[in-house]
Amino acid sequence: MSAPAPGRARRLLDAALPAPGDPRLLAVSWLVKTVGSGLYLTTGTLFFTRVVGLPVHQVASGLTIAGTVALAGAVPLGGLADRFGPRRTYTVLLGVQFVTMAALAFARTFPAMLASMLVFLVAEQGSTAARGALVATVGEGTERVRLRAYLRVVTNIGITIGAAASALVVQADSRTGYTVLLWCTALTYAGAAVPLRWLEAPPSRPAPTAARTGSGRQxxxxxxxxxxxxxxxxxxxxxxxxxxxxxxxxxxxxxxxxxxxxxxxxxxxxxxxxxxxxxxxxxxxxxxxxxxxxxxxxxxxxxxxxxxxxxxxxxxxxxxxxxxxxxxxxxxxxxxxxxxxxxxxxxxxxxxxxxxxxxxxxxxxxxxxxxxxxxxxxxxxxxxxxxxxxxxxxxxxxxxxxxxxxxxxxxxxxxxxxxxxxx
CATH class of the missing domain: 1.20.1250.20 (MFS general substrate transporter like domains)
Known part of the structure; x- marks a missing residue:
């Protein structure tokens, strides 16, 4: 005798989603964040050129400089996640990204744009490391890879949603629209931090003394x-x-x-x-x-x-x-x-x-x-x-x-x- 349709549907839904509890909360957080990535991906450059008024070559050079310098923050900030815990570190870095993205909406000069993007991208490098450590803490063994795969699927879904949501703003091509969309992008980083409050993941396994006291050189x-x-x-x-x-x-x-x-x-x-x-x-x-x-x-x-x-x-x-x-x-x-x-x-x-x-x-x-x-x-x-x-x-x-x-x-x-x- 076949299972009732509601029960079958529930099992299919559970199979299509991360496990209940911490994995699912982390996936929700990541979905909110990647919607913001989709919003910014399609309109970030347009904001710098249409609203701030910077030439394309200056925007490109600024993003290259900020992105290159930000790479230096990956290992040290990842070390902070090992020392103070990945959930706390990831939450703080999401807060930094919320503040800098919101501040970017007020940038009207190249130095202001460069400074905001530099801080934002340093925090992005650190949040990538902290999120990886958080996945390692939430998942054990095979669950780590499975959860990371789910997050990659969520990335594509979130970016697609964000890009689609920004289509009307791009079509309207207005300064107000680009600015409002940037504020909405900032809010997604604050929103991504909310589900992390309910994580019940145990602390990560203690690192060797060298890792706890060192500076990430291991x-x-x-x-x-x-x-x-x-x-x-x-x-x-x-x-x-x-x-x-x-x-x-x-x-x-x-x-x-x-x-x-x-x-x-x-x-x-x-x-x-x-x-x-x-x-x-x-x-x-x-x-x-x-x-x-x-x-x-x-x-x-x-x-x-x-x-x-x-x-x-x-x-x-x-x-x-x-x-x-x-x-x-x-x-x-x-x-x-x-x-x-x-x-x-x-x-x-x-x-x-x-x-x-x-x-x-x-x-x-x-x-x-x-x-x-x-x-x-x-x-x-x-x-x-x-x-x-x-x-x-x-x-x-x-x-x-x-x-x-x-x-x-x-x-x-x-x-x-x-x-x-x-x-």
Missing amino acids: VLRDGRYAALTLICGVLSLQAQVLSFAVPLWVIGHTEAPPLLVSGVVAVNTVMVICLQIRFSRGAEDDRRAALMCRGSGIALFAACALMSFTGGLGGEAATVVLLLFAVALTLGELWLSAGSFGLSFSLAPEGMHGQYQGFFSLGRGAAAAVAPALIAALCLGGHPREGGLLLGALFAVAGAAAPAVLRMRAPVAHEGSLTTATK
Whole structure:
């Protein structure tokens, strides 16, 4: 006899959501925050140019400077999460982001804009590290990877909601609309802190004395984790291929309709929402996680090869190949996310997830900083086909190196020092 429809629906709902309690509260907090990210993503630059009145090149240089300097805050702020607790640290940093984003609405000069964005992005780097430590505290074992996968799905949902909500403001193109939207963005950071009040997560496991009294230098001595950060940083260039290369490539180098830019992004978003949790199964096992990173490199090589050969095709053929490119690129993203979730948690010592997650975020941050120049030189220059294949080869080599990370010697923390041992 089949179960009543309400009971079946309840089980399906529970399977589609994080576990009740702390995981679900953290997911709600992250949804609110990423809605704000979607609001800012579509209108932030327009606020700086339309309301503040800054030229585009000055906005770009200011964001580059602020983003680069902010990377320095990742490890120290992650260390604070280890020392004072990830929930408290994350909540404080969300408060800092609320204040600085609200203050940004009053900026009318380049120095004011730069100062606000610098503080905001430093807090963003720290909140990334603290949130990673909080996931490690809320989840145990396989639940960490599962929860991180849920948060990635939530990221895509939240950004999509925020971007859609801002569409009318962009269409109206008014100074008042951009300013109000910036205040709404600020409120999402305050709103994201509210669910954290009800978290009942136990304190993270005590760190070794060296971690508690040091300044976060332990992770800098961990060659294995540094290698993992480099590998995943290189593979994370795929995000910039999607956001930076695809619009310029489709419009300037193919006969495909410009609308396909949105089509590629739609394919990516839908696949991540529907498949990320499934692709993350088994990533708590180090060997399988490393193989996922290797698979990511292969898929990204295939994606780059597909994109590079669309230049000489007609409109319909280019459209078909670019959609296949979107699938291959997203498969690479799914495997990378799953593999990096598992390895970044399992290769970090307990009680030190804050500084380790902060260090791990540097790989993606550095990749985002160098990606526009690198991708422009390789894929959008005089030899795009050869450059695209070269970029794909870089992905493949990085992915192939992931299993070798597990054969490196792992540092073990003792009081006042770090020695090495095989995990």
